[in-house]
Amino acid sequence: MSEPGRISIELTVNGEAHRGEVEPRTTLADFLREELRLTGTHVGCEDGFCGACTVHLDGASARSCLLYAVQAAGREVRTVESLAGPDGELHPLQEAFRRNHGLQCGFCTPGMLMSALELVESRAGGDPPDEGEIRAAIAGNICRCTGYQGIVEAISEALDDRAGTAE
Amino acid sequence: MQPLRSSEGSASTLVEAPGAAPLVGAPVARLDAARLLRGQGRYIADIERAGMLHACFVRSPHAHARLGAVDGAAALALEGVVAVFAAADLPHQPLLDSVRIEGLRKTPQPALASERVRFHGEPVAVVLASSRARAEDGAELVRVEYEPLAPVLDPEAAAAGAGPDLFEGGNLLYRGEIVAGDVEAAFAAADHVVSARYHGNRYAAVPMEARGCVAEHDPGSGELTLWCSTQGPHQLRRRLSQTIGLPESHVRVIAPDVGGAFGQKIPAHAEEVAIALAARAVGRPVRWIEDRLENLLAAPHAKEQLIETELALAADGTFLGLRARILGDAGAYSHNSTSALIEPYLSAGLMPGVYRIRDYRCEILAAVTNKSPVAPYRGVGWTAGHTARELLIEKAARQLGVDPAQLRRRNMVDSFPYESCTGMLYDSGSYVASLDRALAEIGYEELRREGGPPAAGQPAVGVGVSPYVEPTGWGSDGALQSRWSFASHDSVRIEIDPSGAVTAAVGTPSQGQGHETMLAQIVADGLGVELDRVRVVSGDTSGTPISTAGTRASRTAVVVGGALALAAEELRAKLERIAAYLLDAEPDQVRIEAGRFAVAGDSAREATLREVAEVAFYDPALRARLPDPSLSVSRFHDPPASYANGCVVALVAVDVETGAVTLRRLLSVEDCGTVVNPALVDGQVRGALAQGVGGALLEQVRYGADGTMLSGDLRRYKLPKATDLPAIELHHECSPSPFTVNGMKGVGESGAIAAPGAVAAAVADAVAHLGVEIESLPIDTDRIVAAAAAERS
Numbered sequence: 001m002s003e004p005g006r007i008s009i010e011l012t013v014n015g016e017a018h019r020g021e022v023e024p025r026t027t028l029a030d031f032l033r034e035e036l037r038l039t040g041t042h043v044g045c046e047d048g049f050c051g052a053c054t055v056h057l058d059g060a061s062a063r064s065c066l067l068y069a070v071q072a073a074g075r076e077v078r079t080v081e082s083l084a085g086p087d088g089e090l091h092p093l094q095e096a097f098r099r100n101h102g103l104q105c106g107f108c109t110p111g112m113l114m115s116a117l118e119l120v121e122s123r124a125g126g127d128p129p130d131e132g133e134i135r136a137a138i139a140g141n142i143c144r145c146t147g148y149q150g151i152v153e154a155i156s157e158a159l160d161d162r163a164g165t166a167e
Numbered sequence: 168m169q170p171l172r173s174s175e176g177s178a179s180t181l182v183e184a185p186g187a188a189p190l191v192g193a194p195v196a197r198l199d200a201a202r203l204l205r206g207q208g209r210y211i212a213d214i215e216r217a218g219m220l221h222a223c224f225v226r227s228p229h230a231h232a233r234l235g236a237v238d239g240a241a242a243l244a245l246e247g248v249v250a251v252f253a254a255a256d257l258p259h260q261p262l263l264d265s266v267r268i269e270g271l272r273k274t275p276q277p278a279l280a281s282e283r284v285r286f287h288g289e290p291v292a293v294v295l296a297s298s299r300a301r302a303e304d305g306a307e308l309v310r311v312e313y314e315p316l317a318p319v320l321d322p323e324a325a326a327a328g329a330g331p332d333l334f335e336g337g338n339l340l341y342r343g344e345i346v347a348g349d350v351e352a353a354f355a356a357a358d359h360v361v362s363a364r365y366h367g368n369r370y371a372a373v374p375m376e377a378r379g380c381v382a383e384h385d386p387g388s389g390e391l392t393l394w395c396s397t398q399g400p401h402q403l404r405r406r407l408s409q410t411i412g413l414p415e416s417h418v419r420v421i422a423p424d425v426g427g428a429f430g431q432k433i434p435a436h437a438e439e440v441a442i443a444l445a446a447r448a449v450g451r452p453v454r455w456i457e458d459r460l461e462n463l464l465a466a467p468h469a470k471e472q473l474i475e476t477e478l479a480l481a482a483d484g485t486f487l488g489l490r491a492r493i494l495g496d497a498g499a500y501s502h503n504s505t506s507a508l509i510e511p512y513l514s515a516g517l518m519p520g521v522y523r524i525r526d527y528r529c530e531i532l533a534a535v536t537n538k539s540p541v542a543p544y545r546g547v548g549w550t551a552g553h554t555a556r557e558l559l560i561e562k563a564a565r566q567l568g569v570d571p572a573q574l575r576r577r578n579m580v581d582s583f584p585y586e587s588c589t590g591m592l593y594d595s596g597s598y599v600a601s602l603d604r605a606l607a608e609i610g611y612e613e614l615r616r617e618g619g620p621p622a623a624g625q626p627a628v629g630v631g632v633s634p635y636v637e638p639t640g641w642g643s644d645g646a647l648q649s650r651w652s653f654a655s656h657d658s659v660r661i662e663i664d665p666s667g668a669v670t671a672a673v674g675t676p677s678q679g680q681g682h683e684t685m686l687a688q689i690v691a692d693g694l695g696v697e698l699d700r701v702r703v704v705s706g707d708t709s710g711t712p713i714s715t716a717g718t719r720a721s722r723t724a725v726v727v728g729g730a731l732a733l734a735a736e737e738l739r740a741k742l743e744r745i746a747a748y749l750l751d752a753e754p755d756q757v758r759i760e761a762g763r764f765a766v767a768g769d770s771a772r773e774a775t776l777r778e779v780a781e782v783a784f785y786d787p788a789l790r791a792r793l794p795d796p797s798l799s800v801s802r803f804h805d806p807p808a809s810y811a812n813g814c815v816v817a818l819v820a821v822d823v824e825t826g827a828v829t830l831r832r833l834l835s836v837e838d839c840g841t842v843v844n845p846a847l848v849d850g851q852v853r854g855a856l857a858q859g860v861g862g863a864l865l866e867q868v869r870y871g872a873d874g875t876m877l878s879g880d881l882r883r884y885k886l887p888k889a890t891d892l893p894a895i896e897l898h899h900e901c902s903p904s905p906f907t908v909n910g911m912k913g914v915g916e917s918g919a920i921a922a923p924g925a926v927a928a929a930v931a932d933a934v935a936h937l938g939v940e941i942e943s944l945p946i947d948t949d950r951i952v953a954a955a956a957a958e959r960s
Contacts, residue, residue: 025300039213040206042426044375045459049881052375080206094204098196099181101846104854105679106203107210107375107426135889142881144375144427145679146850147857148889 009073013038014082022069029053031069032079040080040110044142051141054111055079061118080110083117093117093158102154104145112141116155120162128159181846190688190698191909194846198684198698208424211379211396216452219381220249222442223302224455225292225309226465227284230537230874231319231331234284235312237292242308247301250449251309253292254281257444260410262435264506267652271508272340274333274535276500278410278440284313285333285499286539287876288465293441295449299456318537318874322473322496325534333499333535340497340507341533345515345650347588348526350479353488357479361563366943367551369471369496370866372544373886374678376426377462380439381454382446392419393443398432399717400708401674406435406503407443422706428678429858430543431467433719434504438465460879467542468868471496472510472551476518476559479526484569486578488526491518493552495533498540505651507533510541513548516589516650520556521598521636521812522578527588537874543719545858546919549637557633557924558941561931571928572611572632576602579634584905591648593636596812597900601836602634605814608898609834614818620936626820626829629933633925634814639839639913640725640904641716645808655722656805658712659730661690661738663798665784667762667777669694669701671731674714675723676706680915681847682723688843689728689909693735694742695759696776712801721811721913724843729908730804738800746779748792807906811839813917815856817925821933823955826948828864828930833893833922838900840912845899851915853895859922861887864945 006021013036020035027046032038032055041064044052048066055064056078064077083091090098093116103109119137123129129137134155135148143151181196202208225237239251254277261275280291292309296302319330325338332338354360380395391413397403400420408415425432438455446453457466472495479488495511502509508531515529546553564571576599585593606612614630621627638649646653660672671690677683687701694701705711716722739759746764747754750772757764764779766772782789783796790796818832837852865885869877878884903910923944930951931941937954 023300033212038206040208042210042376043212044377045881047459047880047882050375050459084205088201088205090201090204094201097204098200101181101197101850103197103200103203103679104681104850105375105427106208106424107679109203109208110206113204131894132890139888139890142375142886142888144373144429144858144886145854147853147895148892149853149895150850152889152894 007070009070011072011074012076014078020069024068024070026069027065028067028069028072029064032064038079038081042107042110044107051115052108052111054114054141056114056118061115080113083113092161093120096154096158096161100150100154100157102146102150108141108143112138112143112151115141119155120158123159124162128163131156190692191843193688193844195684195688195698195844197681198687210376210424210426211381211394212456214381214394214423214454216381216383219452219454220295220297220449221299221302222445222453222455223294223299223306224290224438225294225306225311227280227287227289227291229284229313229315230287231316232284232313233316234280234282234291235314238310239292241310242294242305245301245305245308247297248294248305250295251292251305252445252448254279257441257448259440259444260412262406262410262437262440262503264501264503266506266508268508270341270343271501271506272336274340274501276437276503278437278444286537287874288461288539290438290441293445295445295453320536320538320870320874322494322534322536325536326494326532333537338535339532340501340535341531343531345527345529345531345589350488350490350526350528353526354479357487358482359480359567360477361480361559361566362477363559363562364942365474365555365558367470367472367474367554368862368944369468369868370862371463371466371468371868372429372431373462374427374429374431377457377459378432378436378438378466379456380442381452382443383452384447386450390417390419391443391447392421393439394421394423395439396425396432397422398428398676398678398719400676400706401713401715402717403435404708407440410440411443419709422676425676425678429545430469430547430719432678433717434467434502434542459881463879463884464876465539467502467504468498468539469541469544469547470510470550471541472514474551474555476555478559478563480563480567484567484574484577486522486524489519489524491515491529493529493531496538496541497533497535498538499535500540502540502542504542507535509543510548510551513649514552517549517638518552518556519587519589520553521580521634523580525588538870545855546916549920550862550923553635553920554924554927554944557928558931561928565935570615572602572606575632575634591638591810592808593810594808594904594906595902596636596810597838597902598634598812601812601814601838601900604898604900605632605816605834605836608896609816609818609832626822627933628820629929629931631817631925631928631932632814633921633928635917635921636810636812637917637920638808639721639811640806640809640907641720641722642726642805642807648808653716655716656803657714657726657730658801658803659727659734660712660799660801661731661734663780665780667700667775667780669696671701671703672711673703673705673727674711675718675727678718680851681844685724685844685847686728686731689731690735693732694739696762700762721915724911725806725809725907725913726804728843728911729806730802732908733804734800734802738798742779744793745783745789745796746774748789749774749779749782806908809840809904809907809912811912811914811917813837815918815921815925817929819926819929819933821930821951823934823937823951826952828946828948830860830893830926832896833860834896835918836898836900837914837917838902839914840901840903841910843911848914849897852897852918855916856895856918856922857887857892859918860892860926862944863923863926867945
């Protein structure tokens with residue numbers, strides 16, 4: 001039984017099963033950050049606009065600030081913490097961001113990575129997207145630092161690497 | 168040192184930490200990138216303290232009102248709410264601006280408003296609760312009595328004395344003048360006089376991490392610790408000490424990872440003072456995380472100026488004299504970041520720009536209005552003045568029927584050092600070369616040939632050229648040359664521990680610039696050690712030497728980097744003496760390279776840095792030779808002024824039926840002297856350009872007639888998205904400063920200064936056939952559409 005005013009939820013986060021007791025109004029972003037201590041997901045506007053809080057919900061990108069934690073019950077959530085290997089080894093997409101100076105302050109970076117990951121994973125095997133498509137794919141993620149160019153170059157490189165691996 | 172960067176191309180490939188010098192000049196990958204990419208950054212909202220409470224501010228819904236009783240009883244009755252504090256509960260000294268400029272009136276700003284609220288969003292009370300959500304619930308229940316007053320929103324009206332006074336003595340805080348040469352004679356001798364008006368928009372830094380802090384007071388030691396998203400920990404420590412009444416020794420400020428700042432996090436914010444006071448009063452740690460509405464509403468705004476300009480020209484286009492009047496809209500307080508003069512005063516000092524202008528007069532005014540106060544934002548002061556001047560030159564070129572780029576070129580400073588008529592000593596530069604390079608790269612002549620009114624149904628295309636000079640690397644001298652009395656020096660410390668690891672402690676934290684990497688490159692080169700041996704620490708006042716100004720004014724490379732280079736040189740000499748003792752050689756025979764010491768001409772005698780450090784700390788016999796073998800060197804540095812330069816060019820297409828402006832190309836030639844890390848420089852240049860484009864096309868803080876702020880979310884305050892920007896083209900020139908260590912100059916603000924002027928000039932060029940002048944930013948698309956419609960009918 002959950003406490004009065006709280007709802008019990010079960011969900012999978014980064015491949016691990018979690019249980020929690022949340023207020024109905026608790027956002028998924030706050031649940032991830034405060035209950036699970038997965039602080040890589042950042043909250044930049046609480047309004048669905050900036051994209052810093054982007055996670056994957058059942059494989060598709062979603063704004064964790066616009067979802068209540070209860071809406072994620074029974075579903076699979078993936079956050080930026082899932083990308084690197086257990087010893088901290090960077091995911092190829094993270095590595096591309098590092099090599100291309102695709103970050104500055106790092107605050108938008110986790111959300112940017114999750115949006116980019118969706119593009120990279122969805123385009124596996126197909127024609128690589130051009131620069132315009134890459135920009136469109138991250139148009140929901142605001143970066144105030146970089147002017148986006150390093151980010152676009154990083155995603156482009158990650159797509160090329162992936163295409164190279166697939167061949 | 169020779170410039171290590173050719174003028175060709177830009178850094179596209181980062182290199183991994185190379186083992187050998189020179190590292191200065193290499194595009195080394197960010198040393199802290201992996202941590203941030205894994206989501207392991209530690210920002211304010213990630214900091215937890217035992218027993219921590221969460222804060223929410225009650226903010227004024229009125230722009231201007233008398234403040235009556237604040238009643239927190241209903242909030243306190245709510246489960247989870249622990250305390251409600253209003254001004255009377257937290258006695259403190261008000262925040263004051265810090266500059267010493269004669270004739271500037273002070274406007275004390277309380278941490279929580281008392282008696283009067285002066286802008287929509289001003290904090291009135293703070294609610295502490297067990298969670299942020301509970302604190303917000305509580306804030307909704309706090310009852311505040313207001314007696315609304317008429318808001319003062321128009322700075323001209325404020326300056327003229329209309330409307331109720333925000334402070335005793337009236338709303339005009341300052342009126343002054345810069346006079347150089349004989350401007351009346353210059354205008355009397357002119358063949359042409361061109362005048363223009365420009366309203367520089369009020370916009371804001373909008374860092375993706377909004378403001379925030381965690382305060383904790385230890386009643387036993389009396390020490391207050393504030394983790395704060397700040398650019399200047401030492402400066403904030405000083406302000407907290409002054410307002411709260413604790414000695415600086417008992418205030419510790421820690422800046423963890425900061426998610427962007429761009430100037431907005433230079434000041435001590437009223438909220439930070441209130442949180443520190445609240446934590447002490449409640450006896451528990453308190454965390455405040457600003458939400459986006461609060462950030463747009465109540466965090467400092469920036470840049471708004473009303474500028475009138477007048478240029479006197481000879482028949483051949485030579486600039487003879489310049490007159491200007493600059494009125495800064497300071498918002499509700501002369502802010503402690505600097506003051507109400509931060510915009511108009513700096514603007515006036517740089518108004519001559521890259522041009523040979525000897526006869527100049529500028530009237531400077533600053534007025535308070537019922538808006539959020541103005542504080543620094545990247546390119547502070549200079550953006551509006553630069554844009555006004557470049558639009559004036561654009562207009563002059565059209566009136567005279569000459570090419571605007573050539574008109575600029577004819578009047579450019581072309582020999583160095585050059586002392587401007589406002590007292591700035593331009594140390595070195597490539598003003599003409601940067602312009603020529605930019606014109607060549609954009610294909611200017613071809614664009615000009617294609618110019619002219621568009622064919623029906625086609626967009627109007629325009630090109631805008633915006634050459635700039637940027638005061639950088641502010642030490643006290645640089646500040647003074649900008650007519651700003653301001654202590655702007657740094658001390659640094661380099662230490663080597665017994666294991667041979669090198670730690671450089673500096674007072675200027677990074678907010679994403681990559682300073683740790685750039686400074687480590689300087690230290691590694693200076694000491695002759697590998698990059699991965701060096702750790703740069705910053706951001707904690709208890710462990711780092713003082714930086715009086717903090718991270719601002721493009722000063723970290725020049726001031727802190729310069730200090731580290733000098734400290735490293737001293738420490739290296741000491742290491743070589745100790746190594747000489749260990750290797751039984753003369754000091755001048757010993758050289759360190761990549762962390763290994765060798766004796767000239769004897770490859771058998773070698774020592775590692777670890778071995779030398781071990782001896783320095785633990786070999787008593789060394790003391791006889793070297794009484795102080797400690798491996799720690801501190802160094803103070805306050806370098807002379809330096810000035811970066813370059814040229815931004817924008818190519819735009821304007822759909823005159825919809826007003827939509829598409830930025831087709833954006834190009835910048837940047838010259839910041841010797842470059843330490845080209846990849847980081849390019850990142851700074853691109854980021855500033857993007858912010859400049861935002862200011863030119865999208866960004867504006869808007870207020871309603873009643874003083875209510877209307878742009879409180881990111882739909883109504885638009886930031887540039889990836890799809891709003893083209894791939895930015897960068898090119899480099901290199902004019903090392905003769906006055907700074909290594910010839911370095913600062914970088915990072917040029918695009919914010921010069922891009923709005925380039926975009927504005929390009930749009931002005933595109934729509935000139937419609938008779939539309941650009942007199943404000945962001946671009947008024949309605950005006951273009953109306954002019955096009957009028958032309959068609």
